[in-house]
Amino acid sequence: MIQIERISKRFKKLQVLDNINVLFEKGQVVSLIGPNGSGKTTLIKSILGLVKPDSGTILVNNILAGKSPDYRSQIGYMPQIGRYPDNMKVGHLFSMLENLRAEKKHSLDKDLIQSFKLEDIYQKPMRTLSGGTRQKVSAAVAFMFSPDILILDEPTAGLDPLSSEILKEKIRKEKTKEKLILITSHILSDLDELTTHVTYLQEGKLLFMKDIATLQEDTGEIKLGKAIARVMRGEHTDGSWIDKIFNTSSNEEKR
Amino acid sequence: MLKLSRYVLYDIVRSKIIIAYTLFLFLVSFSLFQLEENESKAILSLLNIILIVLPLVSIVFSTIHYYNSYEFIELMLSQPLSRKRILLSEFFGVAMSLSGAFFVGVGIPVLIFSFNSVGLSLLFTGVMLTIIFASLAFLASVLSRDKAKGIGVTLLLWFYFTLIYDGLVLMILFSFSDYPLEKIIPVLSALNPVDLGRIFIMLKMDVSALMGVTSAMYQDFFGSFIGVLFTVGVMALWAIIPLRFALLVFNKKDI
Numbered sequence: 124m125i126q127i128e129r130i131s132k133r134f135k136k137l138q139v140l141d142n143i144n145v146l147f148e149k150g151q152v153v154s155l156i157g158p159n160g161s162g163k164t165t166l167i168k169s170i171l172g173l174v175k176p177d178s179g180t181i182l183v184n185n186i187l188a189g190k191s192p193d194y195r196s197q198i199g200y201m202p203q204i205g206r207y208p209d210n211m212k213v214g215h216l217f218s219m220l221e222n223l224r225a226e227k228k229h230s231l232d233k234d235l236i237q238s239f240k241l242e243d244i245y246q247k248p249m250r251t252l253s254g255g256t257r258q259k260v261s262a263a264v265a266f267m268f269s270p271d272i273l274i275l276d277e278p279t280a281g282l283d284p285l286s287s288e289i290l291k292e293k294i295r296k297e298k299t300k301e302k303l304i305l306i307t308s309h310i311l312s313d314l315d316e317l318t319t320h321v322t323y324l325q326e327g328k329l330l331f332m333k334d335i336a337t338l339q340e341d342t343g344e345i346k347l348g349k350a351i352a353r354v355m356r357g358e359h360t361d362g363s364w365i366d367k368i369f370n371t372s373s374n375e376e377k378r
Numbered sequence: 379m380l381k382l383s384r385y386v387l388y389d390i391v392r393s394k395i396i397i398a399y400t401l402f403l404f405l406v407s408f409s410l411f412q413l414e415e416n417e418s419k420a421i422l423s424l425l426n427i428i429l430i431v432l433p434l435v436s437i438v439f440s441t442i443h444y445y446n447s448y449e450f451i452e453l454m455l456s457q458p459l460s461r462k463r464i465l466l467s468e469f470f471g472v473a474m475s476l477s478g479a480f481f482v483g484v485g486i487p488v489l490i491f492s493f494n495s496v497g498l499s500l501l502f503t504g505v506m507l508t509i510i511f512a513s514l515a516f517l518a519s520v521l522s523r524d525k526a527k528g529i530g531v532t533l534l535l536w537f538y539f540t541l542i543y544d545g546l547v548l549m550i551l552f553s554f555s556d557y558p559l560e561k562i563i564p565v566l567s568a569l570n571p572v573d574l575g576r577i578f579i580m581l582k583m584d585v586s587a588l589m590g591v592t593s594a595m596y597q598d599f600f601g602s603f604i605g606v607l608f609t610v611g612v613m614a615l616w617a618i619i620p621l622r623f624a625l626l627v628f629n630k631k632d633i
Contacts (some may be wrong), residue, residue, distance in 0.1 A: 134632075171456055173633040196458035206449035210392050219385055223457065 124149045124272060124303045125170060130179035132165055139165045140176065141327040147305065149271065149286075152298050153332075154314045155307040156351055157324035163307045164203060166324070167274055170305075171200055183272070196224065199270035203277045203307075205261035207249040213260060214245030217267070224268060234296075235263040238289045255281045262290055266297070273297060273304045279313050291317065311348035318347070323354060330354075382454070382463065386471025389450075396475050399435060403483025411491040421496055424484070425579055428504050429572055430540055432480065433511045437532045440472045440515035452633055465516070465628050469621060473512045477505045492600065496582045503575035506613040506627055510571045510605040510620075511536075517620040520628045543570045564599050564608065571616045578609045 125147040132140040139162045147153055155163045168174040170181055172189040181188040184197055207216060221231065236242060239259040252260070258281045265273060275294075278332070279287040287300055294304060294317055335347070344350040364366040390396055406425055414420035454464045484504060488497040518531045547566055551559060557587060568571045581600050599605050 168633070173452075173455055175630060175632060192458050192460040193457070195456065200456040202452075202456070206452055208389060208447065208450040208453075210389055211450075220457065223381060223459070224453075353509075 124184055125305075126182040126185075127166075127170075128162060128180050128182075130166070130169060130176045130181065132162075132169065132174065132176045138327050140169070143179070143324075143327075143329045145322065145329055145332050147303055148304045150219045150301045150308065151303045151320050152294070152318050152348075153320045153322055154318040155305060155324065156311070156314075156324050159353070161324040162327040163324055164276055167200075167276055167305070170274065171195065171198065196268070197270050198272045199265035199268060201258075201261045201265035201273075201275045201278055203280075205264075207250065207260070208259070209250035211249050212245065213241060213247055213249065213252070216249065216260070216264070217245075219353065220264060220267065230269060232266050232269045233263075235259070235266050235290070235293055238293075239263060239286060255283060255286070258282055259286060262293075266293065271302055273302060275304070275306045277308055278306060279308060279310055287313070311351055312346075315347045321347070321351075323351070379533050380467075380470075381388075382459070382467035383470045383474070386450075386468055387475055389447075390471060390475045395439065396479050399439075399476075401485045402477040403480060404487065407484045407487040408561055411487055417492045418496065421488075421500060421579075422583065423486075425500060425564075425576070428484065428500070428507075429576055432504055432507050433540060433572060434536050436476050436508045436511035437515045437536050438529065439476065440512040441529050441532045443472050444468065444516060444519040445504050445528060455633055461629050462625055465520075465625055469512065469516055469624075473509050476508045476512060480504050480508055484578055496579065497624055499582050501612075502630070503579055506617065507571060507575055510613065510616045513617050513621040513624070517624040517627070520624045520631065539570055539572050543573065549574070560598075570610045574612060580604075 127145045130140050130143045131138070143166065154164065157163055165174055169176050170183065171196070172187060172192070175189060183194045186194040188194060211219075217236070239262070241259060241263055244256070258278070262278060265275065278290055282290065284310050291313065298304060298317065306314060306317070309373055318335060320332060320334050321332045321338050339345055342350040342353045344353060350376070406427060410420045410423050411417065414423065451464055455461065481501070485501050488501060514535055515532050518535065519528045522528045522531065529612070550566070567577055577600055581597055601608065
């Protein structure tokens, strides 16, 4: 569904993305993991066309990203920090988005608006909302048009445990609908129960992309958190496993 | 396009600055017409205020609006809307509200007290200057990410067009007074929309007879039908070209 080929991006002196090749298929819940500043958000923003890569191509459902904006109707995006016009009221925001996208008859998905009880704050201006409430609004916006691809940047950061559970339950529900869900998070325990594939980025390079079973096997850890910690520390039971992954992933590309 | 502009307009009207600006213009022009017995004297005073205040308000307001709408632009960019459409909607929203304010604030008094060719050319010049400076403001704003820098640049632009440029022209006229300068006068004035507007209106008034040789020089060119076409065309170019460049820059920008 999302095919990323040889993407590179440099911000002045910093190489944020370095020749990234990866293929995300539908039905996958992919965790994008990496230390701070490893390029996760830039990669996501490149998929959305918010950041223009220096070289390489991104195909979303076989449409070249960044040319025509229409492919974005297939994508629901929840940003890391949701920023909204100060004066706009919450209810107004939802009705505006509905109105702007009315030309395509989507069946609107208002599950999250209901379960987060956002209707109660419809009259509040966006600037009065707390960080967590903003996150809820962002989540509701991302899911509203039932997109085939969901991109969630740190979805549970800032949410209280209850809301976090509601959101995870929603992600689990969408997972059964054969969608592609991309999640970045540092709270690995949240990802544990959701994810099917793990992608690891470091200093702009894609170190590996593999399914969760293989990762557990390679690191000898069941918990995602411990497995990733092993990878980050560079200690692994089988020293050559990274080479192995690179071989398999390049085979995948040839396919 | 208009759908999106409507939300921009709504946001601007709610901020109340535009209403204060309308009231200010209305009070100034209304009292000028009341104080001066001679309507063309009133128009002349009004002209001087318009040539200074209008560009300043237009360029500063548009710049601040752009930076304040950055969140809104970000949100819209993750929706299936093209960058061109988003920037143009912002521009039309700002340009329409500012020219609306001018039309109510100055237009109504002028139409009541001085409904003739001078009054109408004053209105035309005012609307064009508003649009031109909004367009320059958008170019300056997309070029810099920093708000303070953006506003600084727009203030410099305003200084240049209302004060510095006239000084430069005077200097040229003095240093090259031995040469026939009639030919380059239209070119020099075309390089500054404020000057162009001033000449365009002055020549419609009786006072132009008092300005001596220069006026005769101007009258030859700007008084003719071709001169009017020239003025309208050059002003349109001043509005379109900066906006065009702003779109080019905005299309390549990383958000």
